Amino acid sequence: xxxxxxxxxxxxxxxxxxxxxxxxxxLLLSATIGFSAVTAMLSMAIGVPPIAYIVSLIAAMVLGIFxxxxxxxxxxxxxxxxxxxxxxxxxxxxxxxxxxxxxxxxQVIATAFAGTGIIFLGLSGYALNTKRDFSFMGGFLFAGxxxxxxxxxxxxxxxxxxxxxxxxxxxxxxxxxxxxFDTSRIVSGGETxxxxxxxxxxxxxxxxxxxxxxxxxxxGDD
Amino acid sequence: xxxxAVVAGILMLFVLWPAYKHWSTSSPKAEKGxxxxxxxxxxxxxxxxxxxxxxxx
Numbered sequence: 001x002x003x004x005x006x007x008x009x010x011x012x013x014x015x016x017x018x019x020x021x022x023x024x025x026x027l028l029l030s031a032t033i034g035f036s037a038v039t040a041m042l043s044m045a046i047g048v049p050p051i052a053y054i055v056s057l058i059a060a061m062v063l064g065i066f067x068x069x070x071x072x073x074x075x076x077x078x079x080x081x082x083x084x085x086x087x088x089x090x091x092x093x094x095x096x097x098x099x100x101x102x103x104x105x106x107q108v109i110a111t112a113f114a115g116t117g118i119i120f121l122g123l124s125g126y127a128l129n130t131k132r133d134f135s136f137m138g139g140f141l142f143a144g145x146x147x148x149x150x151x152x153x154x155x156x157x158x159x160x161x162x163x164x165x166x167x168x169x170x171x172x173x174x175x176x177x178x179x180x181f182d183t184s185r186i187v188s189g190g191e192t193x194x195x196x197x198x199x200x201x202x203x204x205x206x207x208x209x210x211x212x213x214x215x216x217x218x219x220g221d222d
Numbered sequence: 223x224x225x226x227a228v229v230a231g232i233l234m235l236f237v238l239w240p241a242y243k244h245w246s247t248s249s250p251k252a253e254k255g256x257x258x259x260x261x262x263x264x265x266x267x268x269x270x271x272x273x274x275x276x277x278x279x
Contacts, residue, residue: 050223051223051226054223054226054227054230055226057230058226058229058230058233061230061233061234061237062233064237065233065236065237104278107278108278111274111277111278112274114274115270115271115274118270119267119270122263122266123263123267126263130259132256132259133250134256134260135249135250136249136250136251136252136253136256137249137252137260138244138245138246138249139242139245139246139247139249141245142238142241142242142245142246143242143246145234145238145242146235146238146239146242149231149234149235149238150235152231153228153231153232156224156227156228156231157224169271172267172271173264173267173268176263176264176267177260177264180260180263212271212274215271215275216274216275216278219275219278219279220275220278220279
């Protein structure tokens, strides 16, 4: 085999490998979203108190920081990712119950759900079709996230609706950037673990949905 | 509830800081046309969110 054939065979293997990661990521992502929907419905049916949202969020974050990276290379990682997404869905239940109590609550939830789907599918399709490497956005996206988290922390004490809207808008834009960033990393072979890739994409979808709910809840109210 | 929210925020910063340090030093430089290719879909997202706001009002 000459050098050219070697290069072609090597890049061919990389493409097959990244396609496999992409396929597994989307399969696991749809399964985890479905599981989250089930746990969200369960927590709504039980009527868990609103504090469950923040407790589930912290528990999921702890699992995501300390447990998932250690188990992502084994089959235990699948159990951990279902546990994390199940917890996040369970925490979402009381939030959805609060929105459902609003006069236009069901419409706000349906619109946020549809909007999240359009944003995710549109941006993923764009990143897959352009074949551009969006990893140059990494520093900008993480710096932006740190600013948004600091603003979020400030708003816990300030309780300003305008700042809350600004934070939610910033999160939607940053998470949209993360969809481009994460998808192009999977395509280019920068992310080879489909469990970690699923975790990243799931978090972007979750954050876009929550932020859209917040924006539509505030702006939809006369 | 507020204390728990602060704990969640600090945890997020704890996760973000090493990722920020890594990507700010080792992310590749943008080439010509990269930023416009990224900003175009993000502008579409802004347009969609405005559209969704009008649809629930």
